Amino acid sequence: MALFDDDRSPLPESSGLDEPSHRRGPRPVRERIGWWAAIVATVIGIVFALFPTPYVIERPGPVYDTLGTAEHGDEEIPLIEIPDERTYPTEGELNLLTVSVVGRPGSTPTWFEVLGAWLDRQQSVVPVEAIFPPGLSNEDRDAQNSAAMVDSQQDAIAAALVELGYDFPREVTVSGVVEDGPADGVLQDDDVVLAVNGTEVFSIDELRSAVQDNGTDAPAELTVLRDGEEVSVEVTPTDNGGTAVLGIGVRMVYEFPIDVELQLDDVGGPSAGMMFALGIVDKLTPGAMTGGEIIAGTGTIDSSGIVGPIGGIRQKLWGAKDAGATVFLAPESNCDEVTGHVPDGLDVFAVTDLDQAREIVEAVGEDADTDAFATCPTS
Template sequence: MHHRFPDVRPRRLRRAGWAALTATAVAALALAFVPSPYVVEVPGPTYDTLGATDAGGPLISIEGAQTYPTEGELRLLTLAWLGNPQRPLTWIDVARAYLDPADGIIPMDAAFPPQQTIEESNEAGRIEMQNSQQAAVAAALLHEGHEIDSDVRVAGVIPGSPAVDVLQEDDRILRVNGEPAYDVGSIRASIAAVDGPTTFDIERDGEPLTVEVTPIVEGEQRLVGIYPSNEFTFPFEVDIELPNVGGPSAGMMFALGIVDELTPGAMTAGTVWAGTGTITALGDVGPIGGIVQKLHGASDAGATHFLAPVENCAEVTGHVPEGLTVFAVDTLDEAITAVETVAMNADTSALPTCGAGGGDS
């Protein structure tokens, strides 16, 4: 007679399986509530510099000079941040963002420096946007052959920074490390060019003064801790209306829109462009953050062509959405050349691009 003994292993395995599932569920539940030290960058709204704002008025208004009709679009791009120190994201939120190619994950401290309040960060963004607009107007008008006068001042000093008790609000900056302070871009270039203390020749209350600040190094940047502001005197009025958007990255697209309005003929010939990049008054285009998110924002807005700063090309390669052609530019002149070459249906093979991927050529 054969006796069949009960096999206890399946029951034990079932118990172990339920225990594992329970532990997983508890861990997932915990992650749903545990705050993470990250914020998520997502594509924000886009704005046509040749078009109107959300309020219905023109984004760029020019008075006192001849303007001309435009076609197509020259879209600037923005970023939105999900999460902040007061309302941090959970790890589940971060995990979702990791799976979306249009989202970027950055450390909370990089987005919101601990020594800065959210209000101070917003104010810094507002000043950067104001500087960007002024530099864009200057670059566009210089490109069109107009003469302008420039004035650069300290708009604020960051608490705890090297500039505290050395530079003051409303100081007029004349030279930095011996180089003329033509605009905010030239100041940053002069600071970056010298490995050591930075010398400022300033004017305070009408008196000349020379002071020295030793910058701190954060990443690849040398920072003295001031908010410089551009103050230019233009031959006619150019107003840029874009509320609730901060930062310097729209500068190049502002300048392109102004040039198009001041130049006979439609620069784009109907093409929908998007782009990003800081700009100096002398027309130099600089790198920006969140380029991948901006590529997706451009594609979502219907753009077929994109202008990217040369220094962002390494981040662009391999991340270009299908149907978008990316041109790499280093100056306002190069950006204008790219737009006009496409408008004329001319050969674009000589124009620099940001590598392969997606619709890039």
């Protein structure tokens, strides 16, 4: 008598075949459930991956040479024009960097895109609210960034002209007083702050520093220009998250001695200030400051030339590398973000002010020794 496995059937004697058939019967219930579970999990994974995320992606954006031109409508125009002054030929490039953001509230990247960005050194994944604060519309944010760019361009012009020895009014002007704040009833809109405790201030950063030095335990003596007359007032700063503040808004008002025109469309924020200032200095001084080298950098700047921190510096490093730069000027206060993220072949110098940045560019242009200048650690 022949024996057969459970899932086999005996061959009819008349079949003429020597071997049994291998027709399979129904799979066990447990195996079928496992297959269905795998299929459902795959479908759920694909659907989930295509869903929006609470993140946006930062990646390197366009690079602009402040010594060159950019598209403006249907024509190419210089980023820096100084129509009524003698300017000098330049060489090389002084590149400002930008960051492109992928996604907006209501239209964020998918999980597939986020995973790809996590695995890419040139990109960063950040919470959407870090770029788009809640309660602020996209239009308001874009308007703020545009205003910040305009203000930074004015600061860049001022910093460059101060660096070159021009003398002109730089007024730290009150643009608002916080109700029930320490300066309420003491300072007024359009007051020009001339000095704090006898020390003159010519920039917003200098005002902030002087108020911080005063502290919150004693009143600060402010000399202000009001309706054409100097007035002395006292304001006791209050603490705001560890910072001494007067409870006022301020803006800079300049009266430039020469006409400097900066053109850059569709770019927001204040981070182009230092590179614009360097470009202005290069155009107004004999000799090519870069020596033909491609130099990139980023940083805010105030009228006294102080260079401040910016966002997205890791993406800007890669943007500089892709544009052919070998030297990168970074705000010293951003060095902690730079360490461990420097592309090969790029030297990153830490700068604190315009004068130092200019010295580095000139040293690179002259192929001089740059060992005396501070660098951001690569690792």
